[in-house]
Amino acid sequence: MPEINRLAYFGGAPRFDPPLHVGRPNIGDRDNLVARIDDMLERRWLTNDGPYVQELEARVAEHLGVKHCIAVCNATVGLEIAARAAGLAGEVIVPSLTFVATAHSLRWLGIRPVFCDVDPATHNIDPREVERLITPATTGILGVHLWGRPCDTEALQDIARRHGLMLLFDAAHAFSCSHHGTMIGGFGDAEVFSFHATKFFNSGEGGAITTNDDALAERARAMRNFGFGAADTVEYVGTNGKMNELAAAMGLTSMDRLDGFVEVNRRNYHAYQKCLDGLPGVKVARYDETERCNFQYVVLEVDELRAGIGRDLLVDILRADGVLARRYFHPGCHRMKPYRAHIPRVRLRHTEELSGQLLALPTGTAADPETVAAVCGLVRTAVQNADAIVPAARHRAASGAGAPIRSTAASRRSRARSAAPAAGTSSG
Numbered sequence: 001m002p003e004i005n006r007l008a009y010f011g012g013a014p015r016f017d018p019p020l021h022v023g024r025p026n027i028g029d030r031d032n033l034v035a036r037i038d039d040m041l042e043r044r045w046l047t048n049d050g051p052y053v054q055e056l057e058a059r060v061a062e063h064l065g066v067k068h069c070i071a072v073c074n075a076t077v078g079l080e081i082a083a084r085a086a087g088l089a090g091e092v093i094v095p096s097l098t099f100v101a102t103a104h105s106l107r108w109l110g111i112r113p114v115f116c117d118v119d120p121a122t123h124n125i126d127p128r129e130v131e132r133l134i135t136p137a138t139t140g141i142l143g144v145h146l147w148g149r150p151c152d153t154e155a156l157q158d159i160a161r162r163h164g165l166m167l168l169f170d171a172a173h174a175f176s177c178s179h180h181g182t183m184i185g186g187f188g189d190a191e192v193f194s195f196h197a198t199k200f201f202n203s204g205e206g207g208a209i210t211t212n213d214d215a216l217a218e219r220a221r222a223m224r225n226f227g228f229g230a231a232d233t234v235e236y237v238g239t240n241g242k243m244n245e246l247a248a249a250m251g252l253t254s255m256d257r258l259d260g261f262v263e264v265n266r267r268n269y270h271a272y273q274k275c276l277d278g279l280p281g282v283k284v285a286r287y288d289e290t291e292r293c294n295f296q297y298v299v300l301e302v303d304e305l306r307a308g309i310g311r312d313l314l315v316d317i318l319r320a321d322g323v324l325a326r327r328y329f330h331p332g333c334h335r336m337k338p339y340r341a342h343i344p345r346v347r348l349r350h351t352e353e354l355s356g357q358l359l360a361l362p363t364g365t366a367a368d369p370e371t372v373a374a375v376c377g378l379v380r381t382a383v384q385n386a387d388a389i390v391p392a393a394r395h396r397a398a399s400g401a402g403a404p405i406r407s408t409a410a411s412r413r414s415r416a417r418s419a420a421p422a423a424g425t426s427s428g
Contacts, residue, residue, distance in 0.1 A: 052157035
């Protein structure tokens with residue numbers, strides 16, 4: 001087994017040292033960032049709706065074509081403020097296939113998240129399932145534009161209108177993406193973006209609420225500043241959700257290089273597609289390139305039956321070689337301890353299947369074509385040698401060299417491939 005012995009998982013030298021992260025930050029022009037920081041220090045205006053925050057809000061609103069942008073300290077707080085400004089209470093329907101902060105932002109406010117299954121083709125919340133979950137206690141729907149691929153906003157808006165519900169979107173992945181030619185940011189009653197360091201467009205730490213609703217914007221802007229309205233008058237129950245000037249300076253520096261960051265992501269995405277095309281059981285999640293996309297996630301669906309190797313073992317192999325691949329979003333919010341203990345057990349078939357298959361690979365400015373080719377080479381080696389790797393990994397685990405391997409795919413591989421469609425469909 002000379003080929004698999006070169007894998008670090010089996011004792012070979014790691015391919016990447018230091019390791020390659022999925023979300024290593026894009027920095028932009030350091031000189032421009034330093035100049036902004038120097039200017040900020042000279043003015044001694046470090047927070048409280050400073051000029052850089054105001055400029056960032058204006059540029060984001062213009063870029064997205066929305067009336068209002070309210071910069072916040074992070075997207076989790078942004079979701080909490082948006083939910084409170086929208087008057088959400090009782091139950092809110094939300095997908096389970098999302099980062100846990102989406103659900104936490106509701107639960108933190110005493111709102112019960114009602115977990116909904118997703119469409120297996122889009123990975124986004126399934127409107128048909130949403131309608132089935134509505135009860136007299138439901139006050140809203142919180143959709144997530146997963147990977148930056150837009151939800152079925154039209155269907156969700158129709159459901160919200162007919163049932164008198166508020167409609168919010170977690171747009172953490174979707175900055176600078178469009179849906180039917182309209183930029184994400186103005187759908188529903190409000191949308192919330194993340195500008196965390198791991199996002200292709202970042203302010204180090206931060207986020208924004210966007211909306212075309214004047215009254216909701218007024219409430220959200222006050223609520224991010226302890227509920228203050230004019231002068232020293234407190235109008236609402238609020239929190240400290242303000243973005244500071246240092247974060248805004250980083251955000252503006254990112255805005256300056258936005259198109260370049262997207263172009264790098266596009267290049268890497270196409271390289272991954274080309275490298276992994278035709279590999280059995282491995283499918284790269286597709287973007288609709290007739291729309292504006294940020295391409296910031298390269299996500300694989302690993303079908304253990306057809307690939308011969310499970311997603312979790314593939315992650316272990318990649319990580320041993322210094323590729324810190326991520327299991328997005330495992331195991332689904334509804335199966336995490338805070339929710340499975342307090343919320344009635346639900347069966348979300350597509351969410352549970354996808355949460356066992358999805359794998360995110362490194363991209364962004366930290367990855368060049370040579371890096372992408374090397375990562376793809378590791379994936380190909382693992383899949384093409386799965387018949388040898390799976391039993392070897394099981395033996396390795398049994399000898400105490402690693403965690404138990406749960407994969408049973410090797411014994412089913414030939415049978416699965418004989419029943420599978422022709423090669424090439426795995427890249428769809």
